[in-house]
Amino acid sequence: MSSRAWRSRNHPAYWAFLVHRVSGLALAAFLPLHFWALGQALSGPAALDGFLSWADHPAVKLAEFGLVVALAAHLAGGLRLLALEFLPWREWQKSLFAASVAAALAAGLLFALNVG
Amino acid sequence: MAGDAGSVLKVSVWRSSGPGGVAAGDGRFETFEVPRQPSQTVLDVVTHIQRHCDPTLGYRFACRVGVCGSCAMVVNGEARWTCRTHVDKVAEGGRLEVAPLRNLPVIRDLATDMSAFFDKWARARGQFSGTRSRQEPFAVVEPQSEERRQVDLGIECIGCGVCYSSCDVVEWKPDYLGPAAMNRAWTLVNDVRDTARRERLAAVAGDAGCHACHTHMSCTERCPKHLPLTSAIAGLKRETTRALLRGEL
Amino acid sequence: MSPRAQAGLWFAQRMSAVVLAFAVVVHLATMIYAVRSGLSAAEILDRTRGNLPWFLFYAGFVVAIAVHLPIGLRNVIAETLGWRGRLLEACTAALAAGLLAWGLRAAWAVYAPGGA
Numbered sequence: 001m002s003s004r005a006w007r008s009r010n011h012p013a014y015w016a017f018l019v020h021r022v023s024g025l026a027l028a029a030f031l032p033l034h035f036w037a038l039g040q041a042l043s044g045p046a047a048l049d050g051f052l053s054w055a056d057h058p059a060v061k062l063a064e065f066g067l068v069v070a071l072a073a074h075l076a077g078g079l080r081l082l083a084l085e086f087l088p089w090r091e092w093q094k095s096l097f098a099a100s101v102a103a104a105l106a107a108g109l110l111f112a113l114n115v116g
Numbered sequence: 117m118a119g120d121a122g123s124v125l126k127v128s129v130w131r132s133s134g135p136g137g138v139a140a141g142d143g144r145f146e147t148f149e150v151p152r153q154p155s156q157t158v159l160d161v162v163t164h165i166q167r168h169c170d171p172t173l174g175y176r177f178a179c180r181v182g183v184c185g186s187c188a189m190v191v192n193g194e195a196r197w198t199c200r201t202h203v204d205k206v207a208e209g210g211r212l213e214v215a216p217l218r219n220l221p222v223i224r225d226l227a228t229d230m231s232a233f234f235d236k237w238a239r240a241r242g243q244f245s246g247t248r249s250r251q252e253p254f255a256v257v258e259p260q261s262e263e264r265r266q267v268d269l270g271i272e273c274i275g276c277g278v279c280y281s282s283c284d285v286v287e288w289k290p291d292y293l294g295p296a297a298m299n300r301a302w303t304l305v306n307d308v309r310d311t312a313r314r315e316r317l318a319a320v321a322g323d324a325g326c327h328a329c330h331t332h333m334s335c336t337e338r339c340p341k342h343l344p345l346t347s348a349i350a351g352l353k354r355e356t357t358r359a360l361l362r363g364e365l
Numbered sequence: 366m367s368p369r370a371q372a373g374l375w376f377a378q379r380m381s382a383v384v385l386a387f388a389v390v391v392h393l394a395t396m397i398y399a400v401r402s403g404l405s406a407a408e409i410l411d412r413t414r415g416n417l418p419w420f421l422f423y424a425g426f427v428v429a430i431a432v433h434l435p436i437g438l439r440n441v442i443a444e445t446l447g448w449r450g451r452l453l454e455a456c457t458a459a460l461a462a463g464l465l466a467w468g469l470r471a472a473w474a475v476y477a478p479g480g481a
Binding site: 027041042055085 | 385405407409434441
């Protein structure tokens with residue numbers, strides 16, 4: 001109705017929700033592929049290596065980095081939600097989103113540095 | 117600043133296309149020019165339009181001082197009490213946009229039909245059930261007890277519908293009870309005199325109740341009385357789970 | 366589905382989230398460690414082949430995912446597509462069964478001594 005409709009959603013908890021939903025959907029889409037790739041080992045190490053060499057492409061590496069960040073973000077955001085839902089209300093819980101983002105980026109950075 | 121006497125405010129006001137029971141999206145914005153006044157509220161602006169520009173403008177208000185909760189509208193994209201919102205605080209470049217609350221059918225222009233909103237208070241088992249009659253002495257509720265403190269956090273709700281209008285889950289799931297009804301249920305769950313706890317927890321459980329809440333916190337963010345609504349819903353999640361594990365749900 | 370059952374799904378998702386929180390921390394750490402010298406089938410299988418504790422860890426991980434993911438996706442589908450009732454429950458159950466089978470196959474593939 002209004003061009004300003006998104007304004008009322010522009011606050012940390014809503015951003016946390018968006019990150020959680022997008023990362024969750026990304027992981028859900030990736031998991032079947034992940035399980036398939038590991039299942040290649042049933043046909044011997046060579047089949048798995050065939051897949052892993054495909055995974056050496058820079059574009060795939062970038063996607064992997066994205067998935068690591070998504071996994072870490074979904075983990076940190078999930079811990080935030082558990083704290084908000086199961087612990088009594090406290091002011092400090094407002095800064096949990098910032099802490100979640102920091103944790104996800106740290107995990108992504110660690111992965112990127114090691115993979116290089 | 118914008119508060120200068122003599123300057124003019126350009127106000128886009130939502131007008132429904134026909135009288136009575138139209139769908140929320142059915143209408144358009146119409147622009148009016150309103151003279152700026154010192155300490156002018158958004159409700160003052162809407163009243164000016166109805167009195168001096170177009171007497172057919174439909175809107176709702178009563179107390180004008182933030183007590184009754186009837187004048188809530190969406191101002192520049194955010195649900196607010198128009199009577200307690202100064203134009204200085206929300207106008208941008210001398211412009212305002214005023215629309216009816218979201219998630220409720222529009223009766224006319226800026227006035228919504230709030231029946232669904234209040235029906236959900238009843239569905240959330242928002243009525244008190246006690247055991248004492250008027251012949252008996254008053255029940256004593258310990259003011260310092262944890263239950264009473266929980267009640268204090270939520271009891272000041274005046275039912276304005278700002279939280280309901282700001283909630284995306286209400287938009288996605290039209291039968292979702294919404295923050296205000298569940299905040300009411302939470303105050304009663306914590307009322308030591310109440311006897312309908314079990315039915316109430318059953319009424320707020322599941323996909324139309326507390327378990328559908330995604331902790332967006334838009335309700336808590338927007339509540340004009342700063343009530344911790346998301347926290348109340350989280351409290352219901354914990355108590356319903358406890359009841360579920362005990363086989364009482 | 367009754368409100369009681371829906372509350373049960375919510376609780377199952379939160380409890381599986383607690384299991385996943387631990388599992389994902391281990392998984393992220395292993396991953397960041399494992400990619401230091403590049404991924405190879407030999408290196409992965411060297412770690413997992415015939416290693417019962419790793420197999421049990423991954424099997425538990427898969428079970429928690431098979432509980433957690435379909436319930437989350439069920440919410441997303443109900444909210445964005447408006448699906449309700451039988452169709453929604455059938456899809457959720459099928460997804461859970463599929464993930465469980467597919468995931469356990471993957472865990473077995475990297476565990477089974479000597480390949481299949």
